[in-house]
Amino acid sequence: xxxxxxxxxxxxxxxxxxxxxxxxxxxxxxxxxxxxxxxxxxxxxxxxxxxxxxxxxxxxxxxxxxxxxxxxxxxxxxxxxxxxxxxxxxxxxxxxxxxxxxxxxxxxxxxxxxxxxxxxxxxxxxxxxxxxxxxxxxxxxxxxxxxxxxxxxxxxxxxxxxxxxxxxxxxxxxxxxxxxxxxxxxxxxxxxxxxxxxxxxxxxxxxxxxxxxxxxxxxxxxxxxxxxxxxxxxxxxxxxxxxxxxxxxxxxxxxxxxxxxxxxxxxxxxxxxxxxxxxxxxxxxxxxxxxxxxxxxxxxxxxxxxxxxxxxxxxxxxxxxxxxxxxxxxxxxxxxxxxxxxxxxxxxxxxxxxxxxxxxxxxxxxxxxxxxxxxxxxxxxxxxxxxxxxxxxxxxxxxxxxxxxxxxxxxx
Amino acid sequence: xxxxxxxxxxxxxxxxxxxxxxxxxxxxxxxxxxxxxxxxxxxxxxxxxxxxxxxxxxxxxxxxxxxxxxxxxxxxxxxxxxxxxxxxxxxxxxxxxxxxxxxxxxxxxxxxxxxxxxxxxxxxxxxxxxxxxxxxxxxxxxxxxxxxxxxxxxxxxxxxxxxxxxxxxxxxxxxxxxxxxxxxxxxxxxxxxxxxxxxxxxxxxxxxxxxxxxxxxxxxxxxxxxxxxxxxxxxxxxxxxxxxxxxxxxxxxxxxxxxxxxxxxxxxxxxxxxxxxxxxxxxxxxxxxxxxxxxxxxxxxxxxxxxxxxxxxxxxxxxxxxxxxxxxxxxxxxxxxxxxxxxxxxxxxxxxxxxxxxxxxxxxxxxxxxxxxxxxxxx
Numbered sequence: 072x073x074x075x076x077x078x079x080x081x082x083x084x085x086x087x088x089x090x091x092x093x094x095x096x097x098x099x100x101x102x103x104x105x106x107x108x109x110x111x112x113x114x115x116x117x118x119x120x121x122x123x124x125x126x127x128x129x130x131x132x133x134x135x136x137x138x139x140x141x142x143x144x145x146x147x148x149x150x151x152x153x154x155x156x157x158x159x160x161x162x163x164x165x166x167x168x169x170x171x172x173x174x175x176x177x178x179x180x181x182x183x184x185x186x187x188x189x190x191x192x193x194x195x196x197x198x199x200x201x202x203x204x205x206x207x208x209x210x211x212x213x214x215x216x217x218x219x220x221x222x223x224x225x226x227x228x229x230x231x232x233x234x235x236x237x238x239x240x241x242x243x244x245x246x247x248x249x250x251x252x253x254x255x256x257x258x259x260x261x262x263x264x265x266x267x268x269x270x271x272x273x274x275x276x277x278x279x280x281x282x283x284x285x286x287x288x289x290x291x292x293x294x295x296x297x298x299x300x301x302x303x304x305x306x307x308x309x310x311x312x313x314x315x316x317x318x319x320x321x322x323x324x325x326x327x328x329x330x331x332x333x334x335x336x337x338x339x340x341x342x343x344x345x346x347x348x349x350x351x352x353x354x355x356x357x358x359x360x361x362x363x364x365x366x367x368x369x370x371x372x373x374x375x376x377x378x379x380x381x382x383x384x385x386x387x388x389x390x391x392x393x394x395x396x397x398x399x400x401x402x403x404x405x406x407x408x409x410x411x412x413x414x415x416x417x418x419x420x421x422x423x424x425x426x427x428x429x430x431x432x433x434x435x436x437x438x439x440x441x442x443x444x445x446x447x448x449x450x451x452x453x454x455x456x457x458x459x460x461x462x463x464x465x466x467x468x469x470x471x472x473x474x475x476x477x478x479x480x481x482x483x
Numbered sequence: 484x485x486x487x488x489x490x491x492x493x494x495x496x497x498x499x500x501x502x503x504x505x506x507x508x509x510x511x512x513x514x515x516x517x518x519x520x521x522x523x524x525x526x527x528x529x530x531x532x533x534x535x536x537x538x539x540x541x542x543x544x545x546x547x548x549x550x551x552x553x554x555x556x557x558x559x560x561x562x563x564x565x566x567x568x569x570x571x572x573x574x575x576x577x578x579x580x581x582x583x584x585x586x587x588x589x590x591x592x593x594x595x596x597x598x599x600x601x602x603x604x605x606x607x608x609x610x611x612x613x614x615x616x617x618x619x620x621x622x623x624x625x626x627x628x629x630x631x632x633x634x635x636x637x638x639x640x641x642x643x644x645x646x647x648x649x650x651x652x653x654x655x656x657x658x659x660x661x662x663x664x665x666x667x668x669x670x671x672x673x674x675x676x677x678x679x680x681x682x683x684x685x686x687x688x689x690x691x692x693x694x695x696x697x698x699x700x701x702x703x704x705x706x707x708x709x710x711x712x713x714x715x716x717x718x719x720x721x722x723x724x725x726x727x728x729x730x731x732x733x734x735x736x737x738x739x740x741x742x743x744x745x746x747x748x749x750x751x752x753x754x755x756x757x758x759x760x761x762x763x764x765x766x767x768x769x770x771x772x773x774x775x776x777x778x779x780x781x782x783x784x785x786x787x788x789x790x791x792x793x794x795x796x797x798x799x800x801x802x803x804x805x806x807x808x809x810x811x812x813x814x815x816x817x818x819x820x821x822x823x824x825x826x827x828x829x830x831x832x833x834x835x836x837x838x839x840x841x842x843x844x845x846x847x848x849x850x851x852x853x854x855x856x857x858x859x860x861x862x
Binding site: 105108117120121123124125126127129130131133134149176177178194197198199200201202203204205206207208209210211212213214215217218221222225226228229232233236251252253254255256257258259260261262264266268269270272345376378379380382383384386387389390391394395397398399400401402403404405406408409423426427430431432433437438 | 496499500504508511512514515516517518521522523524525563564566567568569572581585588590591592593594595596597598599600601602603604605606609612613616617619620623624627637639640641642643644645646647648649650651652653654657659662667670671674675678679682685689770771774775777778779781782783785786787789790791792793795796797798801814815818819822823825826829
């Protein structure tokens with residue numbers, strides 16, 4: 072009975088010490104301007120800037136030059152329709168290719184549409200005519216716009232030319248003979264093919280992970296630089312790594328529970344990005360993601376030796392991480408070795424799961440793989456974080472003692 | 484300068500940021516997009532008709548390079564579910580009775596669905612599926628017309644009077660590696676250049692060694708900076724040239740200017756980034772804030788320089804803002820010189836902009852000098 076009671080008391084003390092660490096950590100976070108920038112300011116403002124950059128979603132009115140060597144009603148018809156399409160804009164009619172090239176060199180136009188001189192002659196004699204489209208490849212979206220507009224215009228005109236040649240009597244007959252088989256395209260989950268709708272959800276998840284890396288790196292870098300890490304232990308204790316980990320992560324979790332709500336629910340709403348999540352599924356998914364990110368950041372902070380070095384260390388990784396998550400570059404085309412390496416970071420699973428839940432309305436059941444992977448990461452990184460903190464505390468105590476001795480030495 | 488070299492060697496952080504990180508990123512991105520275009524993206528099929536005609540359509544679709552049929556589904560709901568599970572990027576739907584309807588001239592309709600939350604995969608598959616549908620339409624038409632005794636050439640000319648012949652200039656393979664890596668890698672170098680410039684100057688204040696540093700340069704801030712940053716310039720320039728040799732020499736990326744022009748543009752890029760770093764630290768002589776500003780600038784560069792999403796499609800205020808990012812100008816130089824091989828007179832504007840970035844710290848050097856003499860380290 073007595074044994075039991077002391078165990079219970081022991082437990083109570085551990086809990087209260089954990090909360091002490093939690094309270095101290097909260098104070099530390101909110102007093103440190105540098106950490107606040109990463110924990111609050113960046114997640115608050117950065118997505119707004121990003122969404123603003125991509126808010127146009129699609130490229131309209133790509134400037135092109137037309138070279139009309141045919142000068143006939145049909146060629147003019149083709150060009151007028153091209154110009155009328157929302158994605159292209161003919162800025163000039165050049166007399167020859169040289170003139171068109173000059174405009175492209177000056178970056179006034181990103182493409183050229185060339186209608187050869189025999190265009191109408193061939194069409195009128197029932198032969199195939201060719202229109203050449205040239206695209207500057209500095210941006211794939213220019214190419215896409217030029218290709219799709221020219222193809223659409225040609226298909227439309229083809230149909231009309233066919234109807235004219237056929238001389239059918241009814242519309243129904245026209246339809247059947249020009250298009251014996253119809254087809255329909257249904258873009259799903261991002262109907263306007265928008266750039267923001269595609270990139271922003273991944274960026275939001277990455278912001279959570281990267282700001283945690285930077286913030287926690289900065290907190291620990293500061294403590295290590297000053298050799299004060301061991302002073303964060305519960306008063307009068309020599310060990311207590313688990314209490315430190317739990318207390319601190321509770322503090323970070325609370326901050327990020329609020330920031331995630333802003334990032335994942337409010338930001339997509341403000342910029343009216345596709346957003347059809349089942350809210351409980353989303354929350355259930357975010358729990359292991361946040362935990363995995365926190366423990367991952369705590370583990371990685373072992374690489375940070377001083378207050379500022381977290382930035383040169385971690386910032387650049389955002390770009391490769393975005394690509395490796397399978398959004399910018401299709402996951403199915405990622406070489407095996409990188410795919411396996413990508414399982415190390417929580418963002419890989421976080422991004423995929425979030426996009427499916429948020430933009431595609433998937434249920435927790437549909438993201439099972441990612442969900443379990445995140446829990447495994449949480450467990451693994453909890454353990455590694457404990458090791459890292461244990462090491463950092465001991466190192467800090469050792470260095471602090473050495474410093475004290477040196478000071479004493481110089482005093483006497 | 485020697486002193487700076489000793490500092491650089493003494494901290495592994497410098498080695499990591501100046502050499503290891505850029506080279507690893509180079510290796511990462513080039514192997515990631517090794518194929519240029521993703522191949523055989525998994526696509527589903529819902530073929531409820533299941534005749535030889537429809538099976539033929541599916542076989543042809545599978546033969547496209549970017550599309551790979553991975554599974555057949557009984558109905559749309561199942562295919563949609565697998566799309567939500569991330570197993571397929573798109574599916575092709577052929578309703579029951581399609582073949583019969585074609586025979587009876589009842590104009591049936593097939594449809595295809597792509598998941599555009601993955602924009603690149605979605606667009607590539609869309610292109611394949613649309614081409615396939617056009618081909619199927621044409622094949623059906625061709626059959627009907629040949630049955631009426633019209634020769635094939637005439638039938639083709641009838642089915643497709645106007646043909647579009649597209650030329651993707653300088654990158655006819657639509658290689659994504661060429662398209663992205665030529666700007667992403669310099670972007671990462673720039674990010675590191677910003678940070679290392681700021682970090683090395685800021686560390687002097689932090690370690691309280693700025694007096695020693697300034698004394699070595701006889702209190703001449705210009706000389707002090709040149710001595711300090713010259714080793715950085717050399718190392719980064721060497722790394723940048725190494726990456727260039729790899730991209731254009733080993734991987735044979737399109738390269739249409741002289742070697743001299745390439746080396747010049749790289750040098751100007753390195754110097755402009757260092758100039759920008761000095762400027763940031765002169766304006767914000769606190770190491771942490773200056774580094775934060777550099778991180779922000781460096782990361783936003785990737786979006787605002789316009790190599791993925793064109794600047795012309797952004798808000799006018801952002802179009803103006805984009806001029807303040809060195810990567811934007813480097814991108815313009817790259818497009819003009821290396822990709823397209825246009826004469827240099829068409830690229831004087833971005834070159835001028837980068838030269839301004841090199842020179843812009845000059846008016847602020849007095850401020851920097853004062854900061855170095857008077858400021859203490861602020862955590």
